Amino acid sequence: QKEVEQDPGPLSVPEGAIVSLNCTYSNSAFQYFMWYRQYSRKGPELLMYTYSSGNKEDGRFTAQVDKSSKYISLFIRDSQPSDSATYLCAVLIKAAGNKLTFGGGTRVLVKP
Amino acid sequence: NAGVTQTPKFQVLKTGQSMTLQCAQDMNHNSMYWYRQDPGMGLRLIYYSASEGTTDKGEVPNGYNVSRLNKREFSLRLESAAPSQTSVYFCASSYSGTGNQPQHFGDGTRLSIL
Numbered sequence: 001q002k003e004v005e006q007d008p009g010p011l012s013v014p015e016g017a018i019v020s021l022n023c024t025y026s027n028s029a030f031q032y033f034m035w036y037r038q039y040s041r042k043g044p045e046l047l048m049y050t051y052s053s054g055n056k057e058d059g060r061f062t063a064q065v066d067k068s069s070k071y072i073s074l075f076i077r078d079s080q081p082s083d084s085a086t087y088l089c090a091v092l093i094k095a096a097g098n099k100l101t102f103g104g105g106t107r108v109l110v111k112p
Numbered sequence: 113n114a115g116v117t118q119t120p121k122f123q124v125l126k127t128g129q130s131m132t133l134q135c136a137q138d139m140n141h142n143s144m145y146w147y148r149q150d151p152g153m154g155l156r157l158i159y160y161s162a163s164e165g166t167t168d169k170g171e172v173p174n175g176y177n178v179s180r181l182n183k184r185e186f187s188l189r190l191e192s193a194a195p196s197q198t199s200v201y202f203c204a205s206s207y208s209g210t211g212n213q214p215q216h217f218g219d220g221t222r223l224s225i226l
Binding site: 004006008034041042043044045046049088098099100102103104105 | 116143145152153154155156157160162170202204206208213214215216217218219220
């Protein structure tokens with residue numbers, strides 16, 4: 001079993017819809033939770049990171065962490081075609097250094 | 113505003129050939145990382161260097177070696193390439209190797225081994 005599970009998609013939504021992405025993780029020791037966005041043939045870029053349960057908002061993006069359920073989510077409001085990309089969740093344990101463990105990524109397609 | 117630069121962008125090798133992938137960062141970061149990305153597998157850490165002069169194995173180090181040449185450069189070497197090493201390789205850097213410092217990625221090297 002992978003340490004971080006993520007539905008590979010693709011997830012297709014109409015422009016303006018809310019995109020909902022999820023990951024589950026198995027190790028309760030994970031402390032930091034991140035979302036990366038990766039466009040085709042590009043490297044991942046950090047979108048959001050958080051270390052506590054609850055919500056964190058940044059513009060159209062909201063990251064949600066539920067440590068009791070080992071579940072992390074990313075919501076994208078008012079989705080745009082430019083949001084079409086692969087979204088990767090990542091987790092880390094602070095004591096283990098800055099080594100990220102990634103989910104497999106979810107492909108998102110926002111149709112105009 | 114280069115960030116993390118990887119060379120080459122594409123490469124095709126034959127089984128058994130050797131190759132070095134180059135990575136350089138201009139952000140004065142202390143820590144650097146090499147990942148491979150395979151379909152459905154996300155990114156998996158091959159090797160990392162928490163600071164200049166140190167290197168450590170990650171999740172999938174077999175078949176690879178690394179060199180932290182200086183603070184800016186971190187290279188990945190395949191001594192005897194195998195088809196299982198066909199992948200997209202990403203280099204990343206962060207300010208430090210502790211805690212939750214954001215990692216900045218290059219745009220990858222696409223490597224095919226025949």
